[in-house]
Amino acid sequence: MTISRKCVPFTPFDRELAKSTIAIVSAGGVHLKDQEAFNIADDLGDLSYREIPPDVDSSQLMVTHHHYDHSDADADINVVFPIDVLRDLEAEGLIGGIARKHIGYMGYTMQLKAMYEGTAREIANEIDKGSRADAVVLTGG
Amino acid sequence: MKGVPTVLITVSPEVSAQMRPPRALYPKGFKIGNSVGRPGMRDLQKQVLRDALGLLTQNTRPGEFVTIEYPEYGEQYEPPRVKKL
Numbered sequence: 001m002t003i004s005r006k007c008v009p010f011t012p013f014d015r016e017l018a019k020s021t022i023a024i025v026s027a028g029g030v031h032l033k034d035q036e037a038f039n040i041a042d043d044l045g046d047l048s049y050r051e052i053p054p055d056v057d058s059s060q061l062m063v064t065h066h067h068y069d070h071s072d073a074d075a076d077i078n079v080v081f082p083i084d085v086l087r088d089l090e091a092e093g094l095i096g097g098i099a100r101k102h103i104g105y106m107g108y109t110m111q112l113k114a115m116y117e118g119t120a121r122e123i124a125n126e127i128d129k130g131s132r133a134d135a136v137v138l139t140g141g
Numbered sequence: 142m143k144g145v146p147t148v149l150i151t152v153s154p155e156v157s158a159q160m161r162p163p164r165a166l167y168p169k170g171f172k173i174g175n176s177v178g179r180p181g182m183r184d185l186q187k188q189v190l191r192d193a194l195g196l197l198t199q200n201t202r203p204g205e206f207v208t209i210e211y212p213e214y215g216e217q218y219e220p221p222r223v224k225k226l
Contacts, residue, residue: 010163010203011144017194025147028176068173076180085177085186094191127145135197137190138149138162139176 015134016096023099023133024052025123027107028073028080028141029065032056037064038106045109047119051126052102058084067108068141080139099133101126107140148193150176154206155223165206166193170217178214185213 029038031050039046052061061077063070073080081104089095103123109115127133149165151157152173157165168189171178178185192209201207 008161008163008204009144011146013146013197017198022194028174070174072174072180078183078186079175079177079180082177082186082190085183085190088183088187089190089194095194124145133145135194136145136147137193138147140149140151140153140157141174141176 013135018093019096020134021097021099021132022086022095023102023127023131023136024081024083024086024139025103025105025127025136026081026139027105028068028139029063029070029106030061030073030077030081030104031064033060033062040064040066040106044111045115046106047109047111047114049103049105049119049123049126051130052081052083052104054098054100054102056083056102061104065106065108065141070141073141080141082137082139086137096134099127099131101131101133103127146197148196150189150193151206152176152218153221154208156221158204158206159223161204163203164196164201166196167206167208167220168192168214169208169210171211171214172218173221175214178211182213185211 063073149162152171154167
């Protein structure tokens with residue numbers, strides 16, 4: 001299916017937040033410390049992404065991204081990947097739960113077509129099929 | 142795939158708009174690298190996330206960017222602009 005360049009691909013949210021599971025997809029270069037880092041040596045960028053489990057200890061997350069100052073994220077990953085914040089909102093009852101899978105990728109690329117038609121669709125599929133998320137919070141750096 | 146609802150939190154609304162996100166929150170004046178707030182400011186981070194999630198349940202028009210100010214964030218920053226060719 002080809003999407004019009006002027007079309008905004010809008011999916012309505014028709015559930016209650018308090019009964020919904022939420023996933024995070026971040027372009028901020030977030031990944032687990034024991035996962036392969038994003039390749040910042042390639043001027044074209046890195047089209048890969050990393051799956052982040054729902055029970056992750058946020059102290060085990062880090063950022064590999066050379067197109068923004070991530071020193072604040074190094075101090076508190078929640079400023080770009082708010083997993084502990086989501087947990088707080090779950091405890092408050094605002095949301096129903098944390099999705100089974102979250103995604104980190106490096107939102108810098110010179111390969112826009114490959115990102116749009118490849119990586120983005122793969123991430124959407126991971127979320128749709130793997131995370132059981134009812135909605136997604138997208139963050140950048 | 143029928144699609145999954147998304148809400149974007151962006152500190153670069155003009156740049157993000159080029160990708161036509163379905164709905165977006167711009168926490169006004171936050172700098173790049175601080176999408177959800179400053180380190181350790183958990184109450185602020187929670188409020189930003191509450192506001193972003195709240196957009197899911199509001200009747201936003203497709204492509205709408207909602208700007209919210211958070212005075213407790215402190216020093217404000219200008220967002221990057223899209224260069225006109």
